[in-house]
Amino acid sequence: MLLRRKAKKGLSGAVTALILVIASVIIALVVVGFAFGLFGAFGGTPTxxxxxxxxxxxxxxxxxxxxxxxxxxxxxxxxxxxxxxxxxxxxxxxxxxxxxxxxxxxxxxxxxxxxxxxxxxxxxxxxxxxxxxxxxxxxxx
Known part of the structure; x- marks a missing residue:
């Protein structure tokens, strides 16, 4: 009797790692932007x-x-x-x-x-x- 292997479905490890790196960079840029006031439109009312x-x-x-x-x-x-x-x-x-x-x-x-x-x-x-x-x-x- 021959056993058939089920095909793996989903993303490969490399693609998953790449997505996580890109998401981390975007989050870091947003945090730095707010920290240095680069997003003035979201900063509330003017002083x-x-x-x-x-x-x-x-x-x-x-x-x-x-x-x-x-x-x-x-x-x-x-x-x-x-x-x-x-x-x-x-x-x-x-x-x-x-x-x-x-x-x-x-x-x-x-x-x-x-x-x-x-x-x-x-x-x-x-x-x-x-x-x-x-x-x-x-x-x-």
Whole structure:
């Protein structure tokens, strides 16, 4: 009586090893990418901070501030804290902050700003499209 051998089905050892090596390399690249922030789109909401000193020009009716952003986000409005003085997007020259340094000019009514004291420091609250608010300091000139 002759015995027949069943044919082996499946992947060879070499093919399996190759697949595991490729998968390991891909996983390592993804981990390194996240560790070094290469996948910024998946990094959550951008961080916005003030750079340097901001100024509010009382007689001219506008403030100039420099903001650093880690990604794209829109400015919705700006309000001088402790007052009712606010500015909407039509009064802001840069409404979309991009990654990097952004110089922003915010227009206010000159009559509203006339009550501000020259040389004093004020805080402007900037509302962003991601729901956060950034507090920036400005010196009245």
């Amino acid at each position: 916005v901070t003030q750079v340097g000193t901001g100024y509010i020009y009382v007689s001219k009716g506008y403030a100039v501030i420099t903001l650093k952003s880690s990604g794209n986000v829109q400015i919705l409005s700006a309000t001088i804290s402790g007052t009712s003085y606010s500015a909407g997007t039509s009064s802001i020259n840069v409404t979309t902050l991009t990654a990097g340094i952004n110089v922003v000019s915010i227009g206010f009514s000159t009559s509203a700003l006339s009550s501000l004291q020259t040389g004093s420091t004020y805080t402007i609250s900037i509302a962003l499209s991601d729901g956060s608010t950034v507090q920036v300091s400005v010196i009245a000139q």
